[in-house]
Amino acid sequence: MQETIEKVTKVVKKKRAKFPESYIHDIARAAERHDLDDDELDELVRRVKRAYERAKVEKGEAVGTVAAQSVGEPGTQMTMRTFHYAGVAELNVTLGLPRLIEIVDARKKISTPTMAIYFEDEFKNDEEFVRTIANKIGKSNVNDILQDFHVNFAEMNVVAELDETKIKDKRLDFTDIINRVEKAFKKAQIDNNILSFVPSKSNIRELRLLADKVRDLQISGVKNIGKVVIRKEEDEWVIHTEGSNLGAVLKMEGVDKVRTTTNDIHEVEKVLGIEAARNAIIHEAQRTMDEQGLTVDVRHIMLVADMMTADGSVKSIGRHGISGExxxxxxxxxxxxxxxxxxxxxxxxxxxxxxxxxxxxxxxxxxxxxxxxxxxxxxxx
Amino acid sequence: MKHEMVPDHAVLSKSESNKVLKKMDIHLEQLPKIKSDDPVAKSIGAKEGDILEITRKSSTAGKFITYRLVKD
The missing domain is CATH 1.10.150.390 (DNA polymerase; domain 1)
Structure with missing residues (x-):
């Protein structure tokens, strides 16, 4: 194959054609399949060159208008419904027209941020490891690991009993939990797995507020990430999340730094740069169209993404972005x-x-x- | 920056930059921009005024080379 590619490259150069890499590969593949001799290859390159030049966009062509129409027309056929359950059954992801609008508007806060977290080869089949990470990423609070909880009005204190099996189930670290509790409540009394708290002022209102605060204290999880779902995809474990924090997750050990993604374009820009944001816009827009069974040529979407990122930061299309400038x-x-x-x-x-x-x-x-x-x-x- | 969404970035030398501008027959300011605090630009140590050569993987052309000007 490599030889054929080199041979084709030489012929293409001789014919003074400027083909993109993919054309050369396609021609090489065809040449191999049909076992073309030198004359036939010459002729093929000549004809491809003619067709390529004819298909090229003319200088001064209104590509923007064509792109706008090509994205806009299928857009009229998209569902107006905001929510759809796609991919992962338990997670809600915005799709259809609302999602497309979100992408071109370059919203700072998208309605359903979500991540797909992959793992490095040595961990991707290790269910135990993936579950531990999932519990580290997913949000859980004291309420999730309680065995017993009461508000004692007679003694004016709140008593929480932690459930060790639940902690083990969630693969959390007991001392870590205690540390977090101590940090949040300086006056907490800890006796093994029984925690008791006294309100700062001795009245019922304060006591009730304290009870809620204890229950809501977050004991694990990455900022901005809520629920997590673990799924087996093909032959590896993948974590899907509600909420997104690419920067923090990519720093975790065992997480695949190459494939792990988010659907939040601004976050991609912040963590991976403007070129990655361009790729994210193309990917997200195309995925949204595909999911609705609509096909738009990528080149139109690429043009939109190029315009949105030409400035060095992600700009919206419309009043506050490109049209406004x-x-x-x-x-x-x-x-x-x-x-x-x-x-x-x-x-x-x-x-x-x-x-x-x-x-x-x-x-x-x-x-x-x-x-x-x-x-x-x-x-x- | 080995993420699959991040293409290769490389800083061009002065002579290479001039060659690129001449070949495309454009002014420096007509290039698309990249911020100097862009994570990728920072990691390869690009300074303001540099031109970065970006080798994208393209679904239509296979490989596509483009340029961005580093701005503050």
Whole structure:
């Protein structure tokens, strides 16, 4: 195969064609399958070159408009329902139109953040290890490990008895729990697994508040992550979470630093950078369309993702992002908040150079696209 | 930064940068940007004004090389 690829690369170079890597691989594969001789390969490359050049986007083509229509049309057929149970039965993930809007709006707080946590090869079949990690990541509080709990109004204290089997079940560390309790409640009395607490002021209201506080004290879990679900996928264990904290999870031992992901694009940007955010936008948008049984060519989605990340940070499409930062006053005014833009432009004395499409439509000139994109200049003598 | 979503980033030398700009016939500011505090830019020690060469894995082209300008 490697030889064929090299041979094809040479032929392609000789024909002065500039093919992307995937074309060269495809041609090499075809050449091998049909056992092409040199002349036949020459002819194949020649024809592919012709077809490739014909299929290429012309300079000045309105790719943005085409992308907008190609994403927008299938979008009309998406479900309007917000919630769907997809993938993991117990976890709720926003899909369909609301999710797509969330992606292009670059929301800071998405409605259902979720992670898929994978493990390194040596741990991925180790159920015990995965369960321990899952309990470290998933949120649990004192209430989850209680055997007995009462509020004693006569002695004005709260008594909590911890259940050792529950602690073992959750693979938590007893001393760690005690430490956390001691840190949160300085005046707690600890006698093996029986904890008693006295309120700061001796009245019933304080006592009740204290009881709730004790019960809600978090004893394990990563910030921003709630429920976790452990699933066997193909031949490995995977943790799915409700809520997301990529930075903290990637630092944990045994977690696969290569495949573990989140659906929160801003978090990807923060932890893995702008290029990863671009990939996340493409992946999430395409997954949302696929899940609804709609196909959109990736190139359209790539264009959207490129625009959203061109600035170095994830920007939304629309009023506060790309459309709101257009250079032309008229183009901005025609989108949203017309009055605001016209007023501000007049105060600042902005100049519109009428180089875009929208501006020229507004003033009734030919648009700079297609025939309009070329002009006539007189030769300098 | 070995995550599957992170493509390879490499800092270009001055002469390479000029070659790239000349080949594409554009000004420096016309390139897409990357922040200097971007986790990947930081990890390879890119400074403001550098051009990063990014080798993306593309589902359509196989491999795609693009550039970003480091800004503050």
């Amino acid at each position: 257009k250079a032309s006053v008229l183009a901005r005014a025609s989108f949203e908040e017309t009055g605001k833009h016209l007023l501000r432009a007049s105060i600042r004395g902005e100049i519109d150079h009428l180089t875009g499409i929208i501006e020229n439509i507004i003033i009734g000139q030919p648009i700079p696209l297609g025939t309009g994109s070329v002009g006539v200049v007189m030769k300098h003598k």
